[in-house]
Amino acid sequence: MDILEQKIKVQGDIVRKLKAAKAGATTDEERASLSTQIKDEVAKLLSLKAEKEASSSAPSTADETEAEADKADAGAGASGQVVTPWEVEGGEDGIDYDRLLRDFGTQEITPELIARVEELTGKPAHPWLRRGLFFSHRDLKELLDAYEAGTPFYVYTGRGPSSDSMHVGHLIPFLFTKYLQDAFDVPLVIQMTDDEKFLWKNMSLDDAAIFLRENVKDIIAVGFDPAKTFIFADTDYIQHLYPNVLKIRKATTGSMVRAIFGFTNSDNIGKWGFPAVQAAPSFASTFPHMFGNRRDIRCLIPAAIDQDPYFRLTRDVAPKLGYLKPSLIYTRFFPGLQGAGSKMGSSSPMSAIFLTDSKKQIKKKIGACVSGGGETIEEHRANGANLARDIPFQYLEVFLDDDARLEEIRVEYSAGRMLTGEVKKELIAIMADLVANHQAARAKVTDEQVTEFMSVRSFDHLGLAEFRDYAKKQTGKQKKKKNKKKATPAEPAAAAAPTSTA
Template structure:
């Protein structure tokens, strides 16, 4: 087999590209290649025990499925030490789709359960470098996206939201330089897939995403606490950035950040397709009306059901490819109801239309709830979350 054929047969997962030969990511292979660990039932039970909170459905159902040094964070927490959370968003679109909400929904659970502070990075600089957008537009989109993030319910007394174009400088920039000095171009090529044809902005950006992993980047939050641990909830395509960060951290006197990583959220047309802002029918957006949600799910959500009712009653549905089931797995809270739907649908007693009807109800409620919360977010609230200020109650 030629080298090109071998390469073509491999799945590609980087922060900018996710693809697989058959369109379906092999997560076991990915975990093995990246060198992270699977989250097992013992870790889920331990989180529930330490926080005295029921584990989030994303944990119960293996949606957040992999980690780096999560047990180390839990050990320290059990011993009475604190940590902080760091997650982010690249603001390239006016409104978020449901896939964008996943890390924020989970991060809110972590913030509430562990009662710890959170920094949220809005990489408006990254989107200027990667997308055909002006700096002014990137800054505007960052504020608009911040409103959707705030609408997820974060605690302003424990949360600092910042945009790179506004915040980078001082101690943050010093940490960027410390990282940049210790990562070679060959490192970037190996970890992130940077090529000689990429502009130098793509080479200079990775230290920007690394710096929030270190508490000294936020002297107004963590003065004199340079060894505070960081836990990063993110999708697994962001892992390469933090492999780089974890390699560098000990060299500059910091703790390695820990990660808790999620699977990808599928497009309506199935895992072999991609959610795209250029195709509004590939995703459910937080701005969609209940009518739009109903139309998108009924028309575009890929079904694992059979071609006819008779055949479906006989053979049942293929749950492995059925998008309505995958979406219910993300968003239907009741485990018993989800198990019942899966069983009935798989055995042919429940039809695709019935499953889609239940999904439409779940998504319509979720989106309407988000829209109500978003409508309450003012410019003054955005300013409050973005204000560079101490958070005296952040560990309260």
């Protein structure tokens, strides 16, 4: 081991010890102090890694460019912002999403793209698309082009079962996935990463299995169609995952994984191998009981943007395996009740609204959450609310369906004519209804339904063969036109125009 490697190892140990200390901290002040120390030490670690990389040889193949372009520190820098699959920390004003777009190299979802979704589905775009909660994508336009041309796709999302109770932030990707499944009428696969939680957390496989089934009940309660939905645990479905997992691992170098995820020699080898497990469901051949051996079916993945490192790797190896790159649509982070920089988790009950909370608990939590209103009524009337800091309004942006009412609150609250208590009262009613409705739906979910959703079964009824035949017919028509064009003299442009295709 050279001197730089030794320094990197020592610095990595410092960061891990600080993170462990933060996990065991009991006060907000202690956690804030440790967060500052972690940011400083991470900056030092990244500087050492950059120095090490500069002194090493260039990547061995040109195929590594997409993965190598975005390093593990893509979400970290001078401002202290850190965005990785395991840690998300913003500055005082929260996450800088414009910077994430630049650092991760994703594209912004434009009004034109949203209009295209509405045109293809014949349905209004989801409010979360219109309001920018889902704000960024990779190759969404390409997927929509293919869909319009008759190429099918499926949706892939997932959940890491870290506890037996999910919160409303966990619900967001599943509610949006439900919209995608219904609007496009497509199949869905949901990966439950019990193996990931075992590898990263102090959790037994038995505990992960218990949490998993409880989480699956919450997911089923969202209302997914069992005829078009397959939910699987990695440890249960591994024999089907493994062929593609092996192919992905063979196409991936250790330097690529280290560069993207920042793993070190002290990380267990399970962590190094896990990215291939999360990548495998991006390819239709991972689900032969649904899609046979077809490789022409595309994949759309809705996820929080902190998961992008996994799918940068996935998209990098896809061409090497002869697979289509998955398309992705990314959401912003949902804030904790204690402010933009806070985290939601079962270890801090007041940090989030859990799907098991009573109306009384919801009222208490929202009443105590961070607001952007003035300290006094006089100050609030004079200056209005700071909506960028106000958690109740940010929750209304997500969960209040009425666009006109949301805009009315925005205007009145920011002008100081509406008080914080009034905004919180409106949010309490909305969240209490949401959670109560979810609890009622979940109570109806049986163990037999869980087994049904998670069983490896035939999905022939999806009609993908008909979809494939349709695509073949379209291709055949194009070939006939091409052959006819070769066999006959060119026609004037005005005469040819009516027979052209988009």
